[in-house]
Amino acid sequence: MALFLDFDGTLVEIAPSPEDVRLDRRVAPALEALRTGLGGALALVSGRPIAFLDEMLTPHSFDIAGLHGAQIRVDGEIRSQSDAPENMREALRDLVRFANSHVGIIVEDKRISAALHWRLAPELKDEALDLMRQAAAKLGPGVRLQEGKSVAELVPASASKGSAIAWLMATPTYAGRRPVFIGDDITDEDGFEAVNAMGGLSIRIGEDRESHALHRLASPTALRHILLEAAEGGSLTASSFTRD
Numbered sequence: 412m413a414l415f416l417d418f419d420g421t422l423v424e425i426a427p428s429p430e431d432v433r434l435d436r437r438v439a440p441a442l443e444a445l446r447t448g449l450g451g452a453l454a455l456v457s458g459r460p461i462a463f464l465d466e467m468l469t470p471h472s473f474d475i476a477g478l479h480g481a482q483i484r485v486d487g488e489i490r491s492q493s494d495a496p497e498n499m500r501e502a503l504r505d506l507v508r509f510a511n512s513h514v515g516i517i518v519e520d521k522r523i524s525a526a527l528h529w530r531l532a533p534e535l536k537d538e539a540l541d542l543m544r545q546a547a548a549k550l551g552p553g554v555r556l557q558e559g560k561s562v563a564e565l566v567p568a569s570a571s572k573g574s575a576i577a578w579l580m581a582t583p584t585y586a587g588r589r590p591v592f593i594g595d596d597i598t599d600e601d602g603f604e605a606v607n608a609m610g611g612l613s614i615r616i617g618e619d620r621e622s623h624a625l626h627r628l629a630s631p632t633a634l635r636h637i638l639l640e641a642a643e644g645g646s647l648t649a650s651s652f653t654r655d
């Protein structure tokens with residue numbers, strides 16, 4: 412097995428704002444143990460920047476596809492990174508202006524991508540989405556709009572979680588293994604499709620909407636129990652995730 416894990420809503424519960432997430436302190440060492448058991452074939456595949464995930468998982472360091480696949484690090488080395496889209500700083504200024512005049516709107520500047528959050532102001536969803544659609548149109552074909560849970564993001568068009576998983580699966584540590592991808596959000600859907608096409612296992616956290624994932628787990632807590640138990644017991648198989 413090669414294990415690919417999303418972060419927000421998968422390894423941690425969704426929180427009111429991006430900085431509020433808390434990772435159970437047992438998870439990073441458990442992932443380290445599981446990675447050893449998997450011959451190194453474990454990676455995080457997230458919309459977060461690699462630097463943020465490193466901070467959350469410190470002192471452990473994992474293979475990571477960050478920013479929805481716009482940056483990929485393997486064995487401690489950045490192996491693929493999209494350029495920041497042209498005019499991104501200008502687009503960001505418009506987003507910050509909107510946030511400054513609307514309570515509850517949060518802008519996340521991730522340099523190569525940018526997110527606009529409305530979790531704390533759900534009544535502003537339509538206005539925020541309109542603004543992001545306009546920003547994406549202005550930035551042109553090099554950028555796509557990625558919607559997520561109470562968020563929309565401007566992401567390099569070439570990047571996706573599905574292509575990041577395929578990229579990792581072509582590297583020596585991962586090649587020849589059966590990919591398992593666990594995620595919870597719209598951004599994870601093409602990752603699910605990618606692993607399905609490779610004969611792998613796709614698992615969605617949560618039951619609340621249609622998904623390409625072939626299996627479900629109820630919550631990040633349910634996943635955490637499986638990962639901690641497998642790390643202690645020393646073995647992780649596909650049936651660890653699907654036995655219920």
Ligand SMILES: O=P(O)(O)OC[C@H]1O[C@H](O[C@H]2O[C@H](CO)[C@@H](O)[C@H](O)[C@H]2O)[C@H](O)[C@@H](O)[C@@H]1O
Pocket residue numbers: 417418419420424425426427428429430431432456457458459519526528530559560561562564596598
């Ligand atoms: O691919 P992921 O690891 O799931 O990251 C997707 C985005 O997650 C974060 O936003 C989401 O989680 C926040 C904290 O729980 C929540 O407040 C927000 O409403 C969610 O959309 C993160 O802030 C983004 O950068 C990630 O792209």
